[in-house]
Amino acid sequence: MKGLMLAMLSFILSLGQAYALNPGDNAPDFSLMDQHQAIQTLSDYRGQWVVVYFYPKNDTPGCTTEACSFRDNINGIIAKQATVFGVSVDSVESHKNFAKTHRLPFSLLSDSDGKVAASYNSLFNLGIMKFARRNSFIIDPNGQIAKVYKGVDPQTHVAEVLRDLQVLQEANKTVF
Numbered sequence: 001m002k003g004l005m006l007a008m009l010s011f012i013l014s015l016g017q018a019y020a021l022n023p024g025d026n027a028p029d030f031s032l033m034d035q036h037q038a039i040q041t042l043s044d045y046r047g048q049w050v051v052v053y054f055y056p057k058n059d060t061p062g063c064t065t066e067a068c069s070f071r072d073n074i075n076g077i078i079a080k081q082a083t084v085f086g087v088s089v090d091s092v093e094s095h096k097n098f099a100k101t102h103r104l105p106f107s108l109l110s111d112s113d114g115k116v117a118a119s120y121n122s123l124f125n126l127g128i129m130k131f132a133r134r135n136s137f138i139i140d141p142n143g144q145i146a147k148v149y150k151g152v153d154p155q156t157h158v159a160e161v162l163r164d165l166q167v168l169q170e171a172n173k174t175v176f
Helices: 002-018 059-072 074-079 094-102 115-119 159-170
Strands: 031-034 038-042 051-053 082-088 106-109 124-125 130-132 136-139 145-149
Touching: 031 082, 031 094, 051 106, 051 159, 059 074, 059 082, 059 094, 059 159, 074 082, 082 130, 094 106, 115 124, 136 159, 145 159
Parallel strands: 051 082, 082 106
Antiparallel strands: 031 038, 031 106, 051 136, 124 130, 136 145
């Protein structure tokens, strides 16, 4: 029985890898409600750099560290003319409380059914329980994936994002 379970898990994980997004792929569009009950649609941000970070759950240690790091570095992100969206399967109300408690100045998007996370190959679904994987994506002004981060370290991730935004923007400034 254990062997069958491991084989099934391996098969499921391999399916997820087959649909992984890579730099140059079009970013899957989405429309999700944020903590202010405003709908945020990715395609509305064409012409801008966007950072979409998926995280498992509000008010958990790693997720709080990562969110607060984005908060503490928001001026650097804005200076790079980028927008940040945090996405989890938590409710709008949960996002509202999390954002208020930690004074988060960016949108937290509620993907309660997990469809957006799944389209970014960032959903961990156990049937009765699902949550977003800690993955992030930089999306360029043309709506294409510019950088993929899998299983990020919440303590160092934002520094990576800032560094990579700088490199990507310098490399593409003649294109955009």
